[in-house]
Amino acid sequence: MTNQRKKPVFANREKGNIKLSLAIIFGLLLLIVLYLVETNGVVARNFELRVTQNYLKAKQDANQRTTISLMRVQSLNNLEVAAKDLNLVAVEKVGYLKVTPESFAFLPRP
Amino acid sequence: MSKFGNLRLYILLAILVIAAGGIIVRLFSLQIVRHAFYTALAKDQQEVLQTLIPRRGEIFIKEKGNVWQPLAVNRIFQTVFLVPKEVTDKNTVAEKLAPLAGISLEKIIEKLNDPQDPYEPLKSKLDDEIAQKIKDMNLSGVHFTPENWRWYPQGSLASNVLGFMGVKNNQRVGQYGLEQYYQDILAGKSGLLDSQKDALGNWLLMGDYNLEPAQDGLSIYLTLDQNIQYVVEQKMKAVMEKWRAASGCAIIMDPKTGAILAMASLPDFDPNEYQRTKSEDYFMNSCTQKLYEPGSVFKPVIMAAGLDIGKISPETTYTDAGILQIGNWTIKNAQQKTYGLSTMTQVLEKSINTGVVFAQRLIGGEIFKKYIEAFGFGSSTGIDLASETSGNLKNIEENKDINFANAAFGQGILVTPLQMASAIAAIANDGKLMQPYVVEKIVAPDGQEQITQPKVIRQVIAPQNAGQLTAMLVSTVRNGYDKVKLPGYFVAGKTGTAQIAEGHGYSDNDTNHSFEGYAPAYNPQFLIFLKLEKPQGISFASESLAPVFTDIARYLFNYYEIPPEE
Numbered sequence: 269m270t271n272q273r274k275k276p277v278f279a280n281r282e283k284g285n286i287k288l289s290l291a292i293i294f295g296l297l298l299l300i301v302l303y304l305v306e307t308n309g310v311v312a313r314n315f316e317l318r319v320t321q322n323y324l325k326a327k328q329d330a331n332q333r334t335t336i337s338l339m340r341v342q343s344l345n346n347l348e349v350a351a352k353d354l355n356l357v358a359v360e361k362v363g364y365l366k367v368t369p370e371s372f373a374f375l376p377r378p
Numbered sequence: 379m380s381k382f383g384n385l386r387l388y389i390l391l392a393i394l395v396i397a398a399g400g401i402i403v404r405l406f407s408l409q410i411v412r413h414a415f416y417t418a419l420a421k422d423q424q425e426v427l428q429t430l431i432p433r434r435g436e437i438f439i440k441e442k443g444n445v446w447q448p449l450a451v452n453r454i455f456q457t458v459f460l461v462p463k464e465v466t467d468k469n470t471v472a473e474k475l476a477p478l479a480g481i482s483l484e485k486i487i488e489k490l491n492d493p494q495d496p497y498e499p500l501k502s503k504l505d506d507e508i509a510q511k512i513k514d515m516n517l518s519g520v521h522f523t524p525e526n527w528r529w530y531p532q533g534s535l536a537s538n539v540l541g542f543m544g545v546k547n548n549q550r551v552g553q554y555g556l557e558q559y560y561q562d563i564l565a566g567k568s569g570l571l572d573s574q575k576d577a578l579g580n581w582l583l584m585g586d587y588n589l590e591p592a593q594d595g596l597s598i599y600l601t602l603d604q605n606i607q608y609v610v611e612q613k614m615k616a617v618m619e620k621w622r623a624a625s626g627c628a629i630i631m632d633p634k635t636g637a638i639l640a641m642a643s644l645p646d647f648d649p650n651e652y653q654r655t656k657s658e659d660y661f662m663n664s665c666t667q668k669l670y671e672p673g674s675v676f677k678p679v680i681m682a683a684g685l686d687i688g689k690i691s692p693e694t695t696y697t698d699a700g701i702l703q704i705g706n707w708t709i710k711n712a713q714q715k716t717y718g719l720s721t722m723t724q725v726l727e728k729s730i731n732t733g734v735v736f737a738q739r740l741i742g743g744e745i746f747k748k749y750i751e752a753f754g755f756g757s758s759t760g761i762d763l764a765s766e767t768s769g770n771l772k773n774i775e776e777n778k779d780i781n782f783a784n785a786a787f788g789q790g791i792l793v794t795p796l797q798m799a800s801a802i803a804a805i806a807n808d809g810k811l812m813q814p815y816v817v818e819k820i821v822a823p824d825g826q827e828q829i830t831q832p833k834v835i836r837q838v839i840a841p842q843n844a845g846q847l848t849a850m851l852v853s854t855v856r857n858g859y860d861k862v863k864l865p866g867y868f869v870a871g872k873t874g875t876a877q878i879a880e881g882h883g884y885s886d887n888d889t890n891h892s893f894e895g896y897a898p899a900y901n902p903q904f905l906i907f908l909k910l911e912k913p914q915g916i917s918f919a920s921e922s923l924a925p926v927f928t929d930i931a932r933y934l935f936n937y938y939e940i941p942p943e944e
Contacts, residue, residue: 318580332454333506339448339531344608364941 426575432566433823434528435595437540437556439604440818442937447604450540450557450649453529456509456522457502460486462495465519474515475500478508490519503527528557530649536607538663539600539641539816541764542649554661556598556816558764563820566595594823601637601818601830606630609933610640614908617926618644621913627665627795629907630930633803633896635832636812638761639904641665666759666766669792670911673876674729675892676788676798680738681722682805682847683749686839689740692723692850702732707780709735712875723850726872727858731787738786746782747774752838753801754811755793760835761814769793788876799894799907805848806870806896806905808841810834845900852899861924864897864931866942871895871927873919878912888912891919893927897935898943904934 340346408416421427437450458479465471472486479486479501489498502525504512509522528543541555552561569592574582581587610628618626630640643664647655655661662668684690700716702709711717711731717724725733738746750756756771770792773781784790796814804811813833820828839847851870855862862869874892877884891913896905908923908930916922934940 314580314582329454336453336506336529336531339451342447343532344535344604345533359936362936364939366941 424574426571426573426579426581428571430569430571430590430592431526432568432592433594434543434566435560435564435597437564437598437600439532439536439600439602439607441604446599448531449536449600449604450528450530452526454524455503455527455529456506457525458500458504458509458512459521459523460489460498460500461519461521462490462498463493463519465490465517471517471520474517475512475520478512479504528649532604533650534646534648535604535611536602536641537646537649538643538661538665539602539763540649541661542652544652554765555663555763556600559762560598560817560820564595564598567593569593596823597821598817599819599821601632601639601816602641603639605937606934607640607642610930611642611644611646613926613929614642614644617922618910618913621910621916621922623910623913625664625668625911627668627907627909628930629665629795629799629905630934631799631803631814631905631907633806633812633902633905636800636803636814637818637832638814638816641816663763664909664911665795666761666763667794669767669769669794670890670909671791671876671879672788672793672798672892673874673890674731674787675802675872675874675876675894676791676793677726677729677734677786677874678805678847678851678872679750679753679755679801680734680741680746680786681726681850682753682839682843683741683746684722684737685843685846686749686809687741687745690722690737692721692846694722694737695719696733696736698730698732700732702735702783704735704780704783707783709783723853726850726854729858729873734786735783738782743774743777743779743782746785747771749838750774750785750791752811752836753804754835755791755797755801759794759796759800759814760833761796762817766796767794769797788874795892795907795909798892799905802872802894802896802907803905804838805844805851806899806902807844809837809839809844811836811838848899851895855895859920859924861920862895862928862931864928864935866944867897867931867935867940868899868943869895869897869931870899870902873923875917875919889917891916891922893919893923895927895931897931898940900943903938903940904931906930906934 434452436448436452438446439449441447458475460471468487468490472483472490475481475486476483481501486500489500492498500520504522512520513522530537530540530542537555539555541553541557541559543550543557544553545551546553552558552564557564570590571581571587573587573589576582610630614626614628617623626642626644628640628642629638631638641663643662645660647660652661681690685692697719698711698717700711700714709731712729715728717728717730717733720728720730720733722733722737724730725737741749750771756769758766758768760766773790774785781790800811800814803814811834813835815830815832817830819830822828848870851872852868855869855871859871859873862871872894874890874894876890876892878888878890879885880888889912891910893908894906896902906927908926910919910922913922
């Protein structure tokens with residue numbers, strides 16, 4: 269009687285253990301897969317980052333070259349040399365317009 | 379078990395014990411004795427420990443309309459280096475490199491002579507175009523590395539104000555001028571990256587890392603105006619060349635604030651090529667670091683003191699005999715001239731030495747000394763530039779009558795051009811002495827601005843007395859200097875032709891010429907101070923510098939759109 273009662277209990281426990289073991293193994297496998305996916309993602313990002321860094325550097329170099337060319341063009345020495353060929357005439361006398369508050373243009377509008 | 383069986387077991391055991399002992403000893407050596415060495419080796423292979431260099435702050439110069447132009451920036455240059463063991467044909471490499479690098483053939487061959495040498499730097503700060511030309515030649519053993527250097531796009535413009543980035547104790551630091559004065563602010567703070575790297579030495583995102591970011595330097599925005607600076611430098615270079623002067627200095631200042639609009643010290647240098655400068659003296663800013671006896675440009679100072687204590691007025695008269703005896707010393711007017719009855723205004727107009735000595739005697743030595751000090755002579759102005767000189771008033775500290783008399787017409791005291799300009803600016807600014815400055819604002823990388831506020835040092839003379847003196851100086855320009863032609867404008871000014879001390883006396887041939895002036899006199903927008911050291915073939919500053927003063931003043935009237943008053 270007693271044996272007959274114990275048998276199904278043992279069988280159930282065994283089945284439970286197997287399920288638990290399978291769950292643990294499955295969980296571990298899932299973790300390993302997740303780990304591999306994440307690691308792969310990080311490594312891929314590393315490569316992407318490197319490519320972007322190189323791209324950025326190339327752009328920065330190009331930007332520097334442009335900025336330097338602009339600074340050279342805008343430098344006063346360069347402008348003076350460029351202006352020489354334009355045959356500019358020096359201003360002899362500068363006239364100023366005197367704007368008084370009574371001027372028509374400055375009167376408050378009705 | 380047999381006897382031999384036991385023996386074999388013992389031998390095996392002994393071998394195992396010896397082997398285990400050997401392993402333990404080796405492990406002890408590796409893990410304990412040489413722990414530090416292998417830890418460092420592993421760290422070097424797996425970790426990146428990198429000092430992060432901050433970006434140096436840049437310097438900008440102003441243009442009308444609050445436009446800013448770069449004056450000192452950071453630029454990546456290529457440095458070319460050789461690896462002699464990789465070079466197969468030394469002569470060909472040297473022949474191709476020599477003209478591009480600007481280095482002699484022999485020197486390059488000498489660098490290639492040691493085949494074991496793994497690194498031989500050839501030339502730094504290589505221009506992009508030249509670097510590309512060398513790269514295109516595809517020479518074996520020739521490599522490039524990028525290096526960050528300071529670059530001054532305007533060349534020598536305001537070089538003595540800027541200073542340069544030099545090398546001191548194997549460190550790149552700012553030297554002279556702003557680069558030295560603001561070194562800490564411009565330099566920023568280094569950071570640190572402690573992380574893991576892959577086999578190629580690239581930083582890995584995985585794993586722990588410790589990052590202390592570098593703090594970039596702050597940028598500096600100047601009160602200097604690049605157009606005014608350029609015009610002033612060109613004019614001064616021309617006049618220096620014309621009269622073969624040893625040096626020149628020009629200061630343009632806003633007398634109401636003390637802001638320096640231009641400061642030229644000549645001869646100057648190109649901060650990009652500072653190593654090629656002929657003499658270290660060229661790095662000095664003669665406006666702030668060079669002392670000289672100012673001569674007659676100092677006369678307004680004694681007049682200011684006299685007016686302020688009420689001992690003289692513009693109309694106070696005295697009779698000039700052309701000569702004055704003080705103890706054993708004789709004081710004469712320039713060119714031995716005698717002017718007879720003269721007012722104090724005429725004393726300035728004709729620059730009469732005996733006249734200012736008359737005023738000085740009315741004031742007395744002690745009070746005169748106090749005013750000289752109150753105008754800022756004998757102490758540094760506090761300008762934000764490196765190594766300013768404070769002047770020398772030793773002679774008048776001796777309290778001798780002859781020294782006070784000499785000081786009245788600007789001899790026997792040593793001042794800097796900036797002190798002189800600041801003192802005259804105080805007269806222009808209703809008697810208020812302002813602290814001169816060259817930095818308008820300092821801007822942090824996050825855009826936060828620290829704006830310089832004009833600083834009043836002290837009220838030296840009362841505003842009404844400053845006004846009276848301005849009128850005297852306007853009269854001086856109108857009646858004294860026919861070469862200052864600025865019709866319609868009230869211009870206050872004074873020249874000075876000072877003797878230069880030589881041995882125990884003064885040079886018979888050499889003089890220093892100065893011209894100071896401000897305009898419009900009764901609402902001054904700018905002050906101009908000019909100085910030439912030892913001009914040749916010309917006797918007076920009213921001849922040598924008055925035309926330059928006129929040109930610069932006219933340019934400033936047009937630049938700031940200041941209409942004539944008359």
